[in-house]
Amino acid sequence: QVQLVESGGGVVQPGRSLRLSCAASGFTFSVYAMHWVRQAPGKGLEWVAVISYDGMNKYFPDSVKGRFTISRDNPKNTLYLQMNSLRAEDTAVYYCARDSGNYGFFEYWGQGALVTVSS
């Protein structure tokens, strides 16, 4: 069965960096686009980043563009989110999600990793 397991969350000071990982199993990782989605405490869902199946194409919303980077290691079946210049408003649970194919809906989700940005 499809499994997505995030790790790397924690407490970080404003302006610092943090990298999240998402270990994938149960499917052929290298043929699917992958996403990160976040949810601030008590709030709704916000799409954060997408990477194509081969890692060649990446897209971000304006809220994180220039600060966050997404990457993947297909042989290791792992997705990453590098978050730089973190702000208090980046505090959220971060989910990785498998695309339905190529830039579609989010078919499977991980359990999430909490990132808290606080001094």
Added chain:
Amino acid sequence: EIVLTQSPGTLSLSPGERVTLSCRASQSVRSSNLAWYQQKPGQAPRLLIYGASSRATGIPDRFSGSGSGTDFTLTISRLEPEDFAVYYCQQYGSSWTFGQGTKVEIK
């Protein structure tokens, strides 16, 4: 950016009742690229509906989706105790955006 507005914000209902949730887009959603997700407290969202009206694998047939263009609806024909949750719509035709969610709570 396509903005999705869900209504109502909260619904208070009893098990067995029929539920209709609305999702309105600020501009037409290309190719009915509209999905619905269910989220329970402390859990990740779960895909219910994609393509506006197709049920995801394992989703009971009491859940149905409809609509096109800018107006979409999620219907639960008969509420079960496990259906009390927050529901989000999402468009994936032009980047990805979510509605703000509708909470279905026990009356």
